[in-house]
Amino acid sequence: MTATWTPTPDSTTPARLPLSIPTTARAARSGAGRRALRIAGVVLVVVLVIFFVGPIFWVVWGSIRNDGALSGANYARLVTYGEGLGTYLANTGVVVLLTVVGSLVVSVLAGYAFARLAFPGSKALFVGILAILMVPHTSLLIPLYIWLDRLSLGNSLVGVSLVMIMYQMPFSVFMMRNAFESVPPELEEAALMDGCSPFGALRRVVLPAVAPGTITVALFAFLASWNEFVTPLILLSDGNKYTLPLALVNLVQGDWGMIDFGALQAGIIISAAPCIALFFFLQRAFVNGFTNGAVKG
Amino acid sequence: MTTAVATPRATIGSSDASRKRRRRTSLRAWLYAAPATAVLILLFVIPLGLAVWMSLHDWPLLGDAPTLNFPANYAEIPDERLFTAAVGFTVKYTAIIAVVLLTLSLGLALLIQESKRRGTGVLRTVFFLPVVTGLTTAALLFLGLLSPSAGPVDDILAWFGISVDFLGDPTWALISTVVMMTWRFAGFYMIILLAGLQAIPTELYEAAAIDGANKWRALRSVTIPLLRSTLALCTVLIVTGGLVAFEQFYVLTRGGPDNSTVTMVMTIFRQAFSQFNLGMAAAMSVVVLLGLVLLNMLQLRLMRDKDEVA
Numbered sequence: 001m002t003a004t005w006t007p008t009p010d011s012t013t014p015a016r017l018p019l020s021i022p023t024t025a026r027a028a029r030s031g032a033g034r035r036a037l038r039i040a041g042v043v044l045v046v047v048l049v050i051f052f053v054g055p056i057f058w059v060v061w062g063s064i065r066n067d068g069a070l071s072g073a074n075y076a077r078l079v080t081y082g083e084g085l086g087t088y089l090a091n092t093g094v095v096v097l098l099t100v101v102g103s104l105v106v107s108v109l110a111g112y113a114f115a116r117l118a119f120p121g122s123k124a125l126f127v128g129i130l131a132i133l134m135v136p137h138t139s140l141l142i143p144l145y146i147w148l149d150r151l152s153l154g155n156s157l158v159g160v161s162l163v164m165i166m167y168q169m170p171f172s173v174f175m176m177r178n179a180f181e182s183v184p185p186e187l188e189e190a191a192l193m194d195g196c197s198p199f200g201a202l203r204r205v206v207l208p209a210v211a212p213g214t215i216t217v218a219l220f221a222f223l224a225s226w227n228e229f230v231t232p233l234i235l236l237s238d239g240n241k242y243t244l245p246l247a248l249v250n251l252v253q254g255d256w257g258m259i260d261f262g263a264l265q266a267g268i269i270i271s272a273a274p275c276i277a278l279f280f281f282l283q284r285a286f287v288n289g290f291t292n293g294a295v296k297g
Numbered sequence: 298m299t300t301a302v303a304t305p306r307a308t309i310g311s312s313d314a315s316r317k318r319r320r321r322t323s324l325r326a327w328l329y330a331a332p333a334t335a336v337l338i339l340l341f342v343i344p345l346g347l348a349v350w351m352s353l354h355d356w357p358l359l360g361d362a363p364t365l366n367f368p369a370n371y372a373e374i375p376d377e378r379l380f381t382a383a384v385g386f387t388v389k390y391t392a393i394i395a396v397v398l399l400t401l402s403l404g405l406a407l408l409i410q411e412s413k414r415r416g417t418g419v420l421r422t423v424f425f426l427p428v429v430t431g432l433t434t435a436a437l438l439f440l441g442l443l444s445p446s447a448g449p450v451d452d453i454l455a456w457f458g459i460s461v462d463f464l465g466d467p468t469w470a471l472i473s474t475v476v477m478m479t480w481r482f483a484g485f486y487m488i489i490l491l492a493g494l495q496a497i498p499t500e501l502y503e504a505a506a507i508d509g510a511n512k513w514r515a516l517r518s519v520t521i522p523l524l525r526s527t528l529a530l531c532t533v534l535i536v537t538g539g540l541v542a543f544e545q546f547y548v549l550t551r552g553g554p555d556n557s558t559v560t561m562v563m564t565i566f567r568q569a570f571s572q573f574n575l576g577m578a579a580a581m582s583v584v585v586l587l588g589l590v591l592l593n594m595l596q597l598r599l600m601r602d603k604d605e606v607a
Contacts, residue, residue, distance in 0.1 A: 052427060055442055059441065
């Protein structure tokens with residue numbers, strides 16, 4: 001190797017060559033530098049991957065191990081913990097079902113009204129719904145505790161679900177309004193011409209067209225109500241009405257210093273598994289929901 | 298002549314009919330909007346009003362009837378040492394989490410932005426996965442992970458001869474919570490920033506490259522300025538979330554050690570359900586609420602101004 005660089009005859013950019021003639025030393029340094037940079041990059045990505053998935057692997061692994069051997073003992077202990085895992089799952093199921101159905105009913109109807117029917121007071125109502133975003137949810141929980149009790153909905157799963165529907169409204173109504181706005185009105189008019197009633201047109205023609213929006217609303221209502229902790233913590237007082245997150249935190253607080261980590265890990269898996277499974281089924285709805293709701297809201 | 302007279306009459310007639318039709322449409326619209334309106338009024342407007350009403354009263358959780366005591370609840374707030382300390386701690390936590398989360402999520406978004414590179418799809422999933430676990434679940438997961446008896450972190454550090462009391466030392470309790478929240482939320486902000494990144498026209502990067510800008514310079518002069526409104530939105534979300542922090546500390550540190558990680562919302566609930574003083578708790582809620590609304594309005598104003606300039 002000579003100390004100077006000689007252009008090869010087939011070089012494609014002869015005009016710029018004089019500016020970028022490297023010395024051997026510089027070439028070697030930048031080559032090594034680039035390699036070091038690439039290795040550092042790979043190391044960085046590996047560290048990031050370990051940071052993000054490591055905890056999940058640890059909890060999966062830990063949940064199926066007991067005294068160094070693979071076993072379902074952690075899950076078995078969790079099943080009989082407290083009021084029983086079945087009770088907690090059933091309670092959570094009730095809250096999730098009511099929240100998902102309620103959010104869909106509220107947002108499909110209101111979204112349609114906002115998108116299609118000009119009505120007096122619509123602007124005030126829309127601003128009112130968006131105002132829910134401005135107010136920290138936790139400041140509402142103390143008055144809600146008193147107020148729901150007055151309505152005979154205190155210490156009830158229905159009360160928790162209603163609060164969850166309210167929390168979800170800015171997102172769900174906004175999502176459905178946008179979904180209806182993206183359906184051309186001609187589609188509906190054609191259905192009306194063909195003899196559908198207005199409600200029939202909504203049900204048979206428009207609803208199928210806004211299915212992606214309803215899936216996103218249902219998905220977010222599911223995630224929020226399945227994972228909600230503070231609302232049931234404040235509103236529910238009976239142990240047999242606890243939802244899963246509440247029961248799991250109680251498992252930790254039960255006997256101080258004597259946390260059953262095996263059962264806790266099993267509980268973490270049970271509470272995370274449905275969300276992760278849904279994520280893999282509905283990746284597109286997840287990403288669209290987060291970016292739509294966030295960038296515009 | 299006749300047509301000129303007839304036309305206004307015709308419009309009057311049709312406007313009468315269209316007014317009737319409009320009234321029917323708006324009746325139908327309100328029927329559709331009724332469930333949303335009912336939820337809004339019953340579960341938002343009334344509780345919000347009740348919060349203000351309660352804050353003006355001595356409102357014990359149990360026993361006696363509420364009595365008006367304005368402005369005592371508000372006047373006593375500065376004397377609540379735990380609350381004033383909590384305000385300071387919450388602001389400090391919010392500042393730290395904002396810087397850490399914004400930096401890391403932007404880094405992750407830039408890393409997975411070039412979709413041609415192999416493995417970006419997998420990486421996107423990897424970084425996003427924690428977002429779908431609930432916040433409480435994530436906090437419980439880290440509680441186990443960092444516990445000296447059950448978690449692996451302690452054992453790994455022991456190999457290097459390091460020993461850290463993650464949840465028993467005030468500074469480390471804060472750091473541990475920030476790490477947990479970063480794990481849980483970085484993927485969320487990454488996705489939002491990614492959407493912002495993809496809206497930047499590639500021609501701008503080509504132009505910057507022709508002008509001789511390297512990657513770092515392009516990031517500073519093209520990406521960051523054009524991403525400003527998305528970054529501002531993320532900041533609003535992180536700051537708002539940070540100021541109402543509750544679960545992460547309730548589960549992970551329980552406010553300890555020595556009340557060093559008690560947040561504003563935590564003191565509100567203690568005031569209500571440990572001190573049984575709902576009026577005072579409501580007054581604290583109203584203070585936090587007003588502070589957040591003002592901050593939100595300020596941030597939105599700043600965002601809008603920047604957008605207009607850009």
